[in-house]
Amino acid sequence: MRDTYLFTSESVSEGHPDKVADQISDAVVDLFIGRDPEARVACETLVTTNRIVLAGEVRCRDGVTPTIDDIEQAARETVKKIGYEQHGFHWQYADFACHLHGQSAHIAMGVDESGNKDEGAGDQGIMFGYATDETPDLMPATLYYSHRILERLAADRHSGAAPFLEPDAKSQVTLAYEKEMPVRATALVVSTQHAKGADQAMLRDYVKAIFAEIMPEGWLPGDDSIFVNPTGLFEIGGPDGDAGLTGRKIIVDTYGGAAPHGGGAFSGKDPTKVDRSAAYVSRYLAKNIVAAGLARRATIQLSYAIGIAEPLSLYVDLHGTEQDGVSAARLEEILPQLVRLTPKGIRTHLGLNKPIYLPTAAYGHFGRKAEGDLFTWEKTDLVDQLKQAF
CATH class of the missing domain: 3.30.300.10 (GMP Synthetase; Chain A, domain 3)
Structure with a gap:
């Protein structure tokens, strides 16, 4: 350096058009997971002048699937909570259209457990986690x-x-x-x-x-x-001044450009999508490394293939800030022993199959306070085990 x-x-802010879209998408995720912890959701939102449009794929158990009216209510309540009651964008009067449809059977086949097959990743991709000792929250x-x-x-x-x-x-x-x-x-x-x-x-x-x-x-x-x-x-301003879309503020969501970012957004996705869950566990591991005093900065990369449970790779970079006796190669051996890095293993360890996602959709997914079921990936409960490993 x-x-x-x-x-x-x-x-x-929460009222930025892209963040309005993110929050609506995550309100839909929470709505479905609140009904069925194993629900599948990939919800994209468009907001513009007095218009809210949803599209994507969902799956939920029969008998508890939210109705279109339920989804519309969740979207409008989200906009109301943000505070939009303007002529050009109003929570009550904006036109609403829902184009959510069933999840692809071919995607479901790769993700779902069956026989001796473990649950697979919901998509291919690369995910990064980062931590630095610049602030008490270990964020840039x-x-x-x-x-x-x-x-x-x-x-x-x-x-x-x-x-x-x-x-x-x-x-x-x-x-x-x-x-x-x-x-x-x-x-x-x-x-x-x-x-x-x-x-x-x-x-x-x-x-x-x-x-x-x-x-x-x-x-x-x-x-x-x-x-x-x-x-x-x-x-x-808001959606009246500029259209908003889910997933356009991924650098704001993560590390402000101080660390790499994978290819996918987080909001609107249930935790079988490793774009979200693996990014969370990567932050969790990086934060625990820095919190343990093993290094002043840490970057972690994971990669997955759709339908495959185990990650294809795990990479640790300590940026030359590691303490004597600590090595990235050794951490690459230790970390999978502390947390099973399959989609199901991540969800189980961090408790992600819960309606916890709307609070993540503004002011960052990381550097937040872990409280109860919220922001569990910000916990530093691996510190003792990491210290003992060195």
């Missing part, structure tokens, strides 16, 4: 602060503390790194949708105060490197 450099990550600092800024704006909007805010927003944080650790911000950006006629100077002062609260003391850049709604007005 270079001794000094700048790095940038962005985040988007640029993304960590980008998320926290928007979470604070959303909290103020929902509470009424900032009634001039509307749901759509984006943030961007650029940090200076020295000796691989962040030391200060060199640029901060927020673009937020606002009520018609909102005072721009007041809005800028409000966002600057949020920056000062969220960023560590002494990290704020000068005024000429703080940008709040740099285009000017931002009254038309």
Whole structure:
């Protein structure tokens, strides 16, 4: 790594059109898995001016399959919770169309257990997990602060503390790194949708105060490197200003560009899809490695073939930050002994066959607090076993 450099990550709010789509798709996943833990869901959502469109494949046990009305209600309630009651996009009045259909029998044949055949992966693909000691959550600092800024704006909007805010927003944080650790911000950006006629100077002062609260003391850049709604007005936003699609914010969902990303999105997919479950277990393993003090940074890659249970490969990269006596090759031997890395093994270990996915669909799937059934892949319960292995 270079001794000094700048790095940038962005985040988007729950009201960003792509995140609206992600949340609707995950609300559908939760709806189906809540009825049948073995349900299969691959739900894509399109949102645009007063229109919500669902497409994809589903499978559920007879007698508990959600109806179209159930699905529509889940979608509208999700939009209502986000806070869209605008002329151009309203939870109650937007047109709704559902084009979900049954799962392909050929895909089901590869995934399902039968006879001596273990449950196979729902698709081929590569998945990555990452952890770094830059923050207490073991996440890249640029993304960590980008998320926290928007979470604070959303909290103020929902509470009424900032009634001039509307749901759509984006943030961007650029940090200076020295000796691989962040030391200060060199640029901060927020673009937020606002009520018609909102005072721009007041809005800028409000966002600057949020920056000062969220960023560590002494990290704020000068005024000429703080940008709040740099285009000017931002009254038309959300799906009315720009169409949203499931799966278009995968870097926001993961590590802000600080680590590789596999080919697939997470939202809208049940946990037999390794795009989701294997990315979660990769983060879990990487986080436990760093939490155990074996390395300051860790990247893990898994790969799968559709219908095959065991991963085709497991790769560990410690980026030259490992402690004496620790090796990536040894970890590649140890990790499959701690967690069985088949789709079923991952789901069982992390408890993924539950309606836990809607909370993941905004402000990142990683770096969140493990509470009960939620964000189990953020637990550090392998630390002792990893330490003992070395």
